[in-house]
Amino acid sequence: MPSTIRAQIEIIPCKVCGDKSSGVHYGVITCEGCKGFFRRSQSSVVNYQCPRSKACLVDRVNRNRCQYCRLQKCLRLGMSRDAVKFGRMSKKQREKVEDEVRYHRAQLRAQVEQTPDSSVFDQAQTPSSTDQLHNYTGYSAYGSDVGSYSYNYTGQVTATMQYDISADFVDSTTTAYDPRPSIDQMSESSMMSANNVSTGGGVGKVVQGQQRLAIKLESEPISDSIVNTFVDSTTSRQSEDVSPKESESNSNSYTSSLIDPAQISELLSKTIADAHARTCLYSIEHIHNMFRKPQDLSKLIFYKNMAHEELWLECAQKLTTVIQQIIEFAKMVPGFMKLSQDDQIVLLKAGSFELAILRMSRYFDLSSGWVLYGDTMLPQDAFYTTDTAEMKLVTLAFEVSSGVAELKLTETELALYSACVLLSADRPGLKGLAEIGRLGQAVLRALRIELERNHTTPIKGDVTVCDALLAKIPTLRELSMLHMEALGKFKRSTPHLEFPALHKELFSVDS
DSSP states (O other), X not given: OOHHHHHHHTTSBOTTTOSBOOEEETTEEEOHHHHHHHHHHHHSOOOOOOSSSSOOOOSTTTTTTOHHHHHHHHHHHTOOGGGGGOOOOOHHHHHHHHHHHHHHHHHHHHHHHSOTTOOTTOOSOOSSHHHHHHHHHHTTTTSSOHHHHTTSGGGTSOTTOOOOOOGXXXXXXXXXXXXXXXXXXXXXXXXXXXHSBOOOSSSOOHHHHHHHHHHHHHHSOSOSOTTGGGSOOSOOOOOOOOOHHHHHHHXXXXXXXXXXXXXXXXXXXXXXXXXXXXXXXXXXXXXXXXXXXXXXXXXXXXXXXXXXXXXXXXXXXXXHHHHHHHHHHHHHSTTGGGSOHHHHHHHHHHHHHHHHHHHHGGGEETTTTEEEETTEEEOGGGGOOSOHXXXXXXXXXXHHHHHHHHTXXXXXXHHHHHHHHHTOTTSTTOSOHHHHHHHHHHHHHHHHHHHHHHOOSOSBXXXXXXXXXXXXXXXXXXXXXXXXXXXXXXXXXXXXXXOBHHHHHHTOOOO
């Protein structure tokens, strides 16, 4: 395969895990790792088993943890040995790939041509279509710093590269042109270490905690599908071709569409929804299936009889697991990784518990009033203790998660709402207020459009779903404060206990 063609396709992340792709393998755009995994799964007798519930997250960080779920994702995307026999993509699939390549090419050009202050959200100045396009791409609205997102392709992706997508992309024997050292081990180590109990003396030293959180933010470049949903995997096979005229026409219409605010909101919604889907441990279908399963009374009794200290540590461990995914979500929210590292840390420390409560709403069964906790349905009183502050915390957490669940949000709406809460420009200690404000307003616009499309009637009177969501933000803040108060009180009474390292970094309290 010619190097320019190969470089084009490698701009698009692996459809299976989000890592840097190296071509179309077995009918789908994938990285070398997923290509090799699928080849091995087809060339020998394998009987993979899922140790959990056949709903494991498959991304660059977690792809080696469950072979069963990884293979199932490959098959769902359309990977097949038969794909080798077909010579060309369909016209529709080629157009989709062309569009995504153009998008990433525009990102790369803007990285060179634009100043760091240009922004997609500065829509007031629109002197020309060219300037509008630069405003759209210059801020990297659909990714982090383009250099890290594209793994510094700029040396390979030249200005003279053609947009034309060759039928060679369906060659499943394509090899990587320049294999880079894998960062999987480093990423795995980073995620695993957050689960381990810290052995250091003292709790939550702010400076050390921020340094460790900064390392976590930096250790995994935000390459996990910034606009991965922008193009489907190349699975269909037809004999249609794209003519040069059609390709030029597509290019012109695509460039024009980029300056449409509605198009920006649509792409923003798709990007954030994809980030949400990639970082939720279980799909909504799996959760609803768990709601209907017979309850194990022995597990219910086990949790209700759990000692006070054990319950705190158990909940802290579960919360830490969720927050690991929230950090990954934040890194995929458009523009987040372009903020200063200090601002990223402030936003995560202030908002991570609130986002965890929003994710709790997915696990809340409205029919029973119980919540799915791991693989067990638990009522509110299973988390009760004799402490007044803790009782208030649990009660309000259930009220908020129940209230959000009652609004029947789609996964896209919940993703956008979570991003709005994350990108709150009024958090104490923030410096880039204007930048964060622009990001937050753009996400809010996308959320409003999504809600108006799906919820046409008000909840009560003239109160819309969007009004109800915005009204819950002060309650989320109150809940976060209650959590810190209860945690501080508990830690002062049990100074000998050690919490997970990431938990201590995000929720540092005086003990």
